Amino acid sequence: MTVEAQALDTSPAPSVGASEKTLRVLEAAIMHDRFTDIVEETGLAKATVHRILATLVEQEFITGDADHGYHPGARFLGIAGRAISRLDISAIAEPIVEALVRDVDCTIHVGVVNGFEMVYVIRKDSSKPYRMASRVGLSMPMHCSGMGKVVLASWEPEQVDRLVAAVGLPARTEQTITDPERLHEELARVRARGYALDLGENERGTVCVSAPIRDHLGRVQYGLSISSIALEHPGSSIEELAPQAIAAADAISRALGSTAVGTR
Structure with a gap:
């Protein structure tokens, strides 16, 4: 096993709670474009929602911002399109x-x-x-x-x-x-x-x-x-x-x- 693989094996995995929060924010952002609606839908703290949204925007799962609203991003649409085609x-x-x-x-x-x-x-x-x-x-x-x-x-x-x-x-x-x-x-x-x-x-x-x-x-x-x-x-x-x-x-x-x- 290489040193790089060892590093991957021992790196801490995201907690289940963090994964669930991310999925909740992603689903809410797909269904609602306004930041306040996303917060209400997820039931999470505003700071938590803002942080997760920023990560999702960076990874292109969603696009937009709190001022102009959020929408499905290129990466999400690409995955959805491939899934639908199957x-x-x-x-x-x-x-x-x-x-x-x-x-x-x-x-x-x-x-x-x-x-x-x-x-x-x-x-x-x-x-x-x-x-x-x-x-x-x-x-x-x-x-x-x-x-x-x-x-x-x-x-x-x-x-x-x-x-x-x-x-x-x-x-x-x-x-x-x-x-x-x-x-x-x-x-x-x-x-x-x-x-x-x-x-x-x-x-x-x-x-x-x-x-x-x-x-x-x-x-x-x-x-x-x-x-x-x-x-x-x-x-x-x-x-x-x-x-x-x-x-x-x-x-x-x-x-x-x-x-x-x-x-x-």
């Missing part, structure tokens, strides 16, 4: 989806927005003898699917109108919403209750209840659905599973880094 919704969501299948014993889907369509990225089947016609990689219209509607409900009305102008509202079944005004009314209901229903709108004889999944910026980029057949869940009875759909979708959102969970 996120895999399928790997993150899979254990949550598997637990949900065991809980409700229905088919669970997770889909991602792709232009004006939704694409299935996860499908987990129940123990029931029937199987959905869906498959991973299959795309579907947004206006007639539960997952699509929870995404559309997060859009501005003008953006929904652009979708209608671009791809229309083609009927998949006799239950499909094909009128733009009716679609806007349906999306208002989705926003109000925090979930969407598909009662045979995308495929005859199938029903689902869907909840939004938010990414690290709080955007609804994904949807989760609990799907079944109308014979097993007649009428709108699939709606009884909405709390489970919302809880699972929120858990995936948190795993993706969203702080907007519960925002309906």
